[in-house]
Amino acid sequence: MPFKRYVEIGRVALVNYGKDHGKLVVIVDVVDQNRALVDAPDMVRSQMNFKRLTLTDIKIDINKVPKKKTLIDAMEKADVKNKWENSSWGRKLIVQKRRASLDDFGRFKLMLAKIKKAGIVRQELAKLKKETSA
Amino acid sequence: MAAKRKTPVKSRNPDLIRGVGKYSRSKMYHKRGLWAIKAKHGGVFPRHDPQPKAPTAAEKPPKFYPADDVKKPLLNKRKPKPTKLRTSITPGTVLILLAGRFMGKRVVFLKQLFSGLLLVTGPFKINGVPLRRVNQSYVIATSTKVDISGVNVDKFDDKYFAKEVEKKKKKGKGEFFEAEKEDKKKLPEDKKEDQKAVDASLIKSIEGVPDLKAYLAARFSLKSGMKPHELAF
Numbered sequence: 001m002p003f004k005r006y007v008e009i010g011r012v013a014l015v016n017y018g019k020d021h022g023k024l025v026v027i028v029d030v031v032d033q034n035r036a037l038v039d040a041p042d043m044v045r046s047q048m049n050f051k052r053l054t055l056t057d058i059k060i061d062i063n064k065v066p067k068k069k070t071l072i073d074a075m076e077k078a079d080v081k082n083k084w085e086n087s088s089w090g091r092k093l094i095v096q097k098r099r100a101s102l103d104d105f106g107r108f109k110l111m112l113a114k115i116k117k118a119g120i121v122r123q124e125l126a127k128l129k130k131e132t133s134a
Numbered sequence: 135m136a137a138k139r140k141t142p143v144k145s146r147n148p149d150l151i152r153g154v155g156k157y158s159r160s161k162m163y164h165k166r167g168l169w170a171i172k173a174k175h176g177g178v179f180p181r182h183d184p185q186p187k188a189p190t191a192a193e194k195p196p197k198f199y200p201a202d203d204v205k206k207p208l209l210n211k212r213k214p215k216p217t218k219l220r221t222s223i224t225p226g227t228v229l230i231l232l233a234g235r236f237m238g239k240r241v242v243f244l245k246q247l248f249s250g251l252l253l254v255t256g257p258f259k260i261n262g263v264p265l266r267r268v269n270q271s272y273v274i275a276t277s278t279k280v281d282i283s284g285v286n287v288d289k290f291d292d293k294y295f296a297k298e299v300e301k302k303k304k305k306g307k308g309e310f311f312e313a314e315k316e317d318k319k320k321l322p323e324d325k326k327e328d329q330k331a332v333d334a335s336l337i338k339s340i341e342g343v344p345d346l347k348a349y350l351a352a353r354f355s356l357k358s359g360m361k362p363h364e365l366a367f
Contacts, residue, residue: 104230104240104367105278108349 005055007036010062012080013053022093024084025053026075028065037065041072058083217250222275226282229254230274230354230367236263238353242280242336249292257333260340260350265329267295276367280346284335289328 005011011027020043029037031047038053039045045065060078062071075081084090102110146165147155157165172179223229227243229252241254241263252270256263298319340346356362 100364101366103278104276104354104365105228105346105349108352109345112345112348 005057007050007055009064010060012056012058012060014056015052016054017052024080026060026071028062039071041075217270219246220270220275224279226280228276228278228280230276231268231272232274233272238355239263240350240354244282244285244287247292253287253290255332257336258329259333259337260347265290265332274367280336281339282336284339285332287332
């Protein structure tokens with residue numbers, strides 16, 4: 001099975017460890033075998049070990065180590081934010097974050113909604129079963 | 135002694151650092167106006183003769199000298215501070231009770247009493263918790279708030295919840311067996327009326343929020359996978 005996501009300049013990655021956990025960053029240069037120079041619109045350009053990064057499908061068009069403004073413009077042009085938030089991976093993370101920040105009343109309402117949904121599904125299933133058995 | 139001032143005077147000599155004032159002795163003499171007092175009294179500082187002391191009664195020698203010297207316990211003038219209410223607890227907050235008969239019940243907080251305990255109510259019709267006192271430490275405050283503006287809680291204080299003192303009955307031998315037949319103490323009618331009065335407007339504001347009534351009726355419990363230190367309340 002060949003690799004599909006490569007470490008290259010412009011590859012968007014997700015930070016999975018450390019202070020910037022959960023942030024999307026762009027690889028702007030490679031330091032050596034283990035480390036990359038990484039930049040994002042809201043952080044200072046810094047080095048990160050590849051072990052801290054998970055590559056995504058998104059790639060933007062930049063030269064080596066662009067200025068911050070150039071980087072931001074390139075990210076706007078490639079529409080990174082919307083592509084990420086519409087991807088299934090990005091949507092999953094958003095839902096996880098929202099579920100974790102629910103308060104006790106929110107969790108109660110979620111439980112009621114789950115029960116309601118399961119009831120509707122079960123009704124439809126029973127209807128279908130009746131039709132096929134009849 | 136000279137007449138006392140109505141408000142204590144702030145020091146005219148601000149501290150540069152602890153132990154060192156800004157002004158020297160001669161500057162302070164001028165600032166306090168001692169030169170003006172001296173001038174008013176012709177260059178001499180006024181002296182007051184000691185006021186005549188009230189005659190003290192003649193002390194009698196004590197009747198009894200104890201054989202050993204008994205040490206008196208030290209005087210304790212400590213006054214306990216009023217209990218600080220957590221900032222997350224405001225009138226109308228939904229609290230989760232953590233211990234006692236109503237463990238896990240979600241109740242509405244009304245006010246903090248003088249003793250530091252919290253006054254809460256179920257409301258009684260919704261989850262069976264009456265007007266009750268609860269300690270702040272045995273409670274989780276959620277971020278859900280109920281509108282409590284229609285409720286008057288002024289008449290409730292710690293004395294309202296004091297246990298009624300039973301009259302001591304003289305017990306004969308035969309009455310020990312009869313005493314067990316006494317029925318349970320009934321709740322007086324006025325306390326039931328108080329409960330209804332407090333709950334009436336509360337229930338109206340609770341029914342205005344969807345699902346809130348069912349939420350207060352249900353008990354809280356930890357399920358599999360719930361980590362209390364990661365839960366947001």
